[in-house]
Amino acid sequence: MALSTLNELNSPSKNHLYKDIGLDQWPIIYCANYNIGFLGMEKLHPFDSSKWRSVVRFLRDAQMITNATIVQPNEATKEDLLTVHTRRYLSSLKWSINVARVLEVAPIAVLPSFLVQRKVLRPLRYQTGGTILAGKLALERGWAINIGGGFHHCSSDRGGGFCAYADLTLLIKNLFTYYSDRVKKVLIVDLDAHQGNGYEHDFLNDDRVFIMDMYNRQIYPHDHEAKSAIKCKVELTNHTNDKTYLRLLHINLEKSLNEFRPDFVVYNAGTDILEGDPLGNLNITPEGVVVRDEIVFSKCIRDKQLPIVMCTSDGIEHxxxxxxxxxxxxxxxxxxxxxxxxxxxxxxxxxxxxxxxxxxxxxxxxxxxxxxxxxxxxxxxxxxxxxxxxxxxxxxxxxxxxxxxxxxxxxxxxxxxxxx
Ligand SMILES: [Zn+2]
The missing domain is CATH 3.40.30.10 (Glutaredoxin)
Incomplete structure (x- = not known):
């Protein structure tokens, strides 16, 4: 096949998830379809999260952001998902009992499949579409944030820990396919309290991806095989405080950036590191989380001008x-x-x-x-x-x-x- 035809096939305009946004819009992605719930009674609001506030503070221009300027993604289709997932895995999600296992919400097992598809999996597919879109927007604008996604426990053939789709793997594989000229080396910075074993399985022997994972080693998922994919492993113990955490982040992020010299950064920004989080078991203050995000953004954008995607990684686990x-x-x-x-x-x-x-x-x-x-x-x-x-x-x-x-x-x- 001639090179020009190949390039055309892989043109970003051929990917329906890569929608264009207006100049008045910010590369912040969210839509009401993200919310999981039944009977329309759910009440999840992105503006409530400390994550959102810290980002706004970093941008220092809160008045610019309104509902109208937020970007709404398309839903990831089966074809999109099949670029990473196996058919076997996607078929397994047709059974409520399998979805209940992946999401670790037992009552889901007894719900009829059509409800699970519509009310649980579809929102997750919208969030997945949002993460993939964030890759394109980050290349255009320098940064992009998905107020959702970050399903770091899911790999191509296996879900778990409330992660049903491997959105981070999909984001990166799509960048390699559609922007092969610009994205050759991706650094993943995973600062959720849990180890990101999903994409770690997917990129086990892939030198194009450098994984820096900072997590509490005393909690889920204890995935030893996946750990061998981590190039910069920062294992924390229960009750790690701001001082220790931020010092380790500073040193290891600097080291990862200099060692690998990426051309793109994926930042998984779980807030379950907050003190009082029943699952994360770490003692980071809300101020500490703000400083954490500022360290990542300033080191990547201000110092190195690297495009960065941030996912809020707020699964049902939180x-x-x-x-x-x-x-x-x-x-x-x-x-x-x-x-x-x-x-x-x-x-x-x-x-x-x-x-x-x-x-x-x-x-x-x-x-x-x-x-x-x-x-x-x-x-x-x-x-x-x-x-x-x-x-x-x-x-x-x-x-x-x-x-x-x-x-x-x-x-x-x-x-x-x-x-x-
Ligand atoms: Zn987590």
Whole structure:
């Protein structure tokens, strides 16, 4: 094939995810379709995150950013995903039980597949499209931020830790394909509290990618095989503080940049390093997170003029999950269980007004009357649910639960939503 034809085939305009943006728009990517949830009751808002604030502070021009200037990505299609993922893996996601395993949210296993596809996987495909688009925008503008994505536990053939698609691998492989003249060496800086074992598997023997991963070695995923892909490994222990963290970041980022001399940087900026995060187990203050981001941006952009993509890496692993168990609805749209019907309004009111910004609300139907009354009903016997009555509202992974009459009072439900 002639070289010109090849170049044409790989022209960025051939990639539907690489949309053009207006001069009045900032390379900040987000859309309402990112939100995972059921019944439209979710309430996740990007402006609430400390991540967002720190970025805005770095840019020093908060007034310039409005909803209208934010870039909305396209959804990554099956064809897009197949450039990295195996068919076998993508097919496995057709089964709710596999999605539940990947996302580590057990109630998903009992949801019908079409709901999981529409309400869980589709938002993740939008976020994946956003990460891929960020690559193009960073080349045009010098930097780009996806307020989502950063699914660093997913590789081409395996999901896990709430990561269903390997968006970081896809981002980099697309850059190598469509911008082969400009992007030859990519540095990944992964500062999420967890080891980024997904893309590490994908780039195990790839010299075009240099991985700097700084993570708490005492928490998930303990992936020893993947560790051999890390060229600059900074292992932290529980309760690492700002001083130690920022010093290690400073030294190791400088070292990685000088040793590898990348022409592109991918920054995975998880905020689970914050003190009090139940999973990260590190003690970084909000101010420390701001300084962290400033170190990365200033070393890459100000000192080296390197294009950089930042993903916020805020998976469901950092969220509080509330599950409402109720009787399935009939053709008329009403549950057969009168208590569940009575609780609908107060629950909806509480969710609308008080679901925390990091909260995800999931409604799970336990079946028709006969299957619920059966003493072998899995919702009664399963050690993770152990239901005795419906409706029941639980905060997943905690002992907090409200049952039957307690769910008739909006104020009681609001208390469940409050932070401890
Ligand atoms: Zn994490």
């Amino acid at each position: 969220k509080r999950i509330f599950v409402l168990f109720s009787g399935s609805k009939g053709k008329d749209g009403h549950s057969w269980c009168p208590d569940c019907v009575a609780a609908e309004k107060p629950i909806e009111e509480a969710v609308k007004s008080s679901l925390p910004s990091n909260g995800v609300f999931i409604e799970c139907f336990v079946g028709d009357r006969a299957s619920w009354k059966d003493t072998n009903c899995p919702f009664r016997t399963d050690s993770q649910t152990r239901l005795t009555d419906i409706p029941t509202l639980v905060e997943w992974g905690t002992p907090k639960r409200l049952v039957e009459r307690e769910l008739l009072d909006t104020e009681t439900i609001k208390i469940l939503f409050e932070e401890d």
